Amino acid sequence: MTYETKPGVKIPTRENALPKRFYEAVDVVELEAGFAVHLDGRPVKSPARRALTLPTRNLAELVASEWAAQGERIDAPAMPATRLCFVAIDLIPDARDATIAEVTKYATTDLLCFRAPEPPELTMSQAAAWDPILAWAEETLGVHFAPATGLMPIDQDPVALQRVMHHASGLDTWRLTTLAHVTAVCGSALLGLSLIHGRIDGEQAFVLAHIDEHFQISQWGEDHEASERLARLRTELRTMGEVLRALDAAPDA
Template sequence: MSARACTRSARRLRHSFQLHTVAPQSASPVPHPSVAGPPPPPPTPDVAQPEDRVARKRKQAELLQRGLSLRPNPAKPATALQKRFWKAVSIKETPDGHQIFLDSRPVRTASKNVLTLPLNKSQLAAAIALEWDLLVTAQQALKHHYIPLTSFTSRAVDITNADLQGNQTVREDIVTMVMRYLDTDTLLCWAPEQNRHTGKAEQREEGSESLRSMQERTAQPIIAYLTTTVWPGAEIQPSLSEDSILPTPQPQVTMDIIRGWISGLQPFDLAGLERAVLATKSLLVASRLLVEWSHNFQHLRDQKPDAPRFGIEQAAEAASIEVRWQTGMWGEVEDTHDVEKEDMKRQLGSVILMVHGDAR
């Protein structure tokens, strides 16, 4: 290649790699426009907790009032479900038992059976009739939280009908379910004697009663009553040992005694026991409450007329010892602990209403 050709190639390469043809210039900043007017107000502190709570309650009340204003008017229903098709609710005593009528129509269960209560359940019948009398539309009857006692009683009626038909599946399923709670019963899960990190018992403050002491003091009278009056020969042990997180199973003899007792319960008592176990997570507390209020166990109460009463308050406290101990130390969470506590009492009250019978 000649020298002239090399020169042309070098020029061509130099021009092909040239990126800029204009000399660089420095940027000129654009001034920000000035805003006329006073400066913004200084930040204010958050609303105090009591005032914030009052404001939230007022807002909830406004929303509730707005919801009530949107409730359909029974006098001008838009659809058939928004209309109350009955005018009066009545209770009729039939040879089979108490039945609740909406005008001339009997209330039925989800399985299309007529809701029939034993003749000694007049208080329960009155409570169910009141539920239906307070309904505004027929659509509300499709929601269980509007008619909780009706749904609860339907469970007992279905158990009764299954027993009459010789179908033991429903009863056996309930027995199997509630027996699972025994090994991890709330009343039997006690705190360790000492905290493994501090070497001391769990106490709110120095010199106060420990959590385990509260649990033992609450559980022992209930266990003693059940093992001497209801389940003679049964031996109930705490569920948790000091060096294990796995529950300790109860002796097989105890399991057989309790299972046989549950299997022989009357339908309304069995439904009440199921509801109480689900509410308290304790088979022992539920059984103690059932024996205390069911008319079928009046003979057991007559054996110990001086025994202390065991009602809603006692059952709720026995089922929530650790929660009460923790909230006593750290305080309650609003709209959580207080709501759960009252809801448990509501469910236990429905159990008493279910199993209690009139003296005849």
């Protein structure tokens, strides 16, 4: 269906609603407490007006690159590293226990443990992709998760769930925020922990989390909306991998 407007009347677009870019220069500035991103000499602040102080130069450079890449309008959804850092500063310190509990909750219905009963091509793809992660989690993290066929709830080992909680509890604010985000995007605490521990990278997390979608695309083709959605998720997870690499850099690097 098409809509007609009066001559000279423009229908607002998504871009029209975005805030205009108000700065020219983007710089990383070293502080006593870490690194800041400055826009025309002024420090970026979080939505809660807290100072955006980052623990490594690499992370500050990653955030700065997102601000520098903006055009005439500032598109916040296209700035995943910046958004993650805002969450880490504004929300996680007061919601640490709830965040750990949420990651553990995802583990009770972890994506990697729900296998399709058919067709054989999909079941084999899931097993080939996900079984190595389950084996790694048991060997490295000491958590045993049992896969099952179908959508019925699985009663996972309470000890395994407690250990997931323990591993999440041992993370600093930045890595816990990243774990929680990856877990939610993937529907899998095990993929989140695999990324945190360097077992997989962001691209692999995306592929492993979307085995079903890629199978459906191979059978029926890809529509435009699905393609855009998957592209956004791929960017999100790739960026989460970059955030972790930046955090692993030396504090003064």
